[in-house]
Structures are given as C-alpha cells and as structure tokens.
Amino acid sequence: MFTDEYFMKMALYEAEIALEKDEVPIGCVIVSNNRVIARAHNLTEALNDVTAHAEMQAITSAANFLGGKYLKDCTLYVSLEPCVMCSGALSWSQISKVVIGARDEQRGFINKKLSLHPKTEIIVGVMEHECSSIVKEFFKSKR
Numbered sequence: 001m002f003t004d005e006y007f008m009k010m011a012l013y014e015a016e017i018a019l020e021k022d023e024v025p026i027g028c029v030i031v032s033n034n035r036v037i038a039r040a041h042n043l044t045e046a047l048n049d050v051t052a053h054a055e056m057q058a059i060t061s062a063a064n065f066l067g068g069k070y071l072k073d074c075t076l077y078v079s080l081e082p083c084v085m086c087s088g089a090l091s092w093s094q095i096s097k098v099v100i101g102a103r104d105e106q107r108g109f110i111n112k113k114l115s116l117h118p119k120t121e122i123i124v125g126v127m128e129h130e131c132s133s134i135v136k137e138f139f140k141s142k143r
Contacts, residue, residue: 002034004077004099008127011077011101014041014054015134021046025134028054028078030062030071030095037074038062054078055086059093071095079131081108081124090116097121101131 007029014027018041030038040057044050055078063069075097082090082098087109090098094117103124105111116122 004123004126007031007036007075007077008079008099008101008131010036010039011079012127012130012134014039015079015131018042018054019134019138025138026054026078026080028058028076030058030074030076032062032066032074037065051085053083053086055082056089059089059095063093069093075099077101077126079127080104080135081110083107084109084112084114087114087116090120093117095120097123099126100124101126102128102135103132 010029011027015025018027019025023042023045027041029036038058038061040054040061042054043052043057055076058076062071062074071093074095076090076095077099079101081100081104098116098120
C-alpha cells in the first residue's frame with residue numbers, strides 16, 4: 001500500500017493546489033515511517049519570495065515536526081526535480097531518500113552535476129508523465 005507511487009500522488013495533489021493558486025505547479029511531501037510529516041507546494045508568488053519552493057517549505061515543516069534540523073530516516077517525494085537551491089537544502093538536511101517525479105533538464109540539480117548528501121538515495125521517474133504534464137501545461141497556458 002505505501003509505495004513510491006502512493007506518496008507521489010500526494011505530492012502531485014500539492015502541485016495541483018499550487019496550480020489553482022497560479023503558482024508553478026510543484027508539490028512535495030516528506031514521509032517518516034510511512035507517515036506524512038510535511039506537505040507543501042510552491043508559494044513564491046503568494047509570499048513574494050523566490051525561496052518559497054515546495055521543497056524549502058516542506059523541509060522547514062518537517063524539521064519543526066521532528067524538533068531537529070536533520071531529516072534522517074525521511075523520504076521527500078517531489079513532483080519535479082529540485083533546483084540547485086533546494087538540492088543544497090536537502091543535502092544539508094541529510095535526508096535519507098529523495099523520490100523525483102519528473103526531471104527538470106534546465107534547472108534541476110542533476111544536469112548541474114550536483115549531488116545530495118552521500119547517504120541520500122535518489123529515485124527518478126516515479127509517475128513521470130503525470131508530473132511533467134502539469135508543469136508543461138502550466139507554462140503552455142502562460143505563453
């Protein structure tokens with residue numbers, strides 16, 4: 001029951017909330033022991049803050065929930081590959097696992113040859129079509 005797809009659907013739901021708010025539709029959840037401890041979506045427009053990415057919001061929320069800055073034994077599910085800023089925060093958090101829906105070839109950390117914490121497991125391509133479609137449709141509607 002608690003598969004990567006199960007939790008990615010929750011991240012995608014967060015992306016849909018962002019879309020309704022006319023934010024770039026990226027969402028994520030952080031899970032510990034099969035329990036969602038944080039959920040977030042992009043809020044850069046609402047907060048007028050370029051750092052208010054879904055991952056940054058979720059990292060802060062999860063750290064507050066856990067009462068510490070490290071997210072060991074936690075998994076972040078994110079609909080779009082984290083940018084350089086978010087990958088840095090994820091690395092510092094020492095998160096155990098990151099599951100990515102769709103790649104971001106232009107702004108994602110992977111093509112920038114960056115890595116996360118050495119112990120962080122990375123899985124790419126979970127629900128890739130659904131996760132990339134929502135972003136592509138958003139930007140197509142802006143043109």
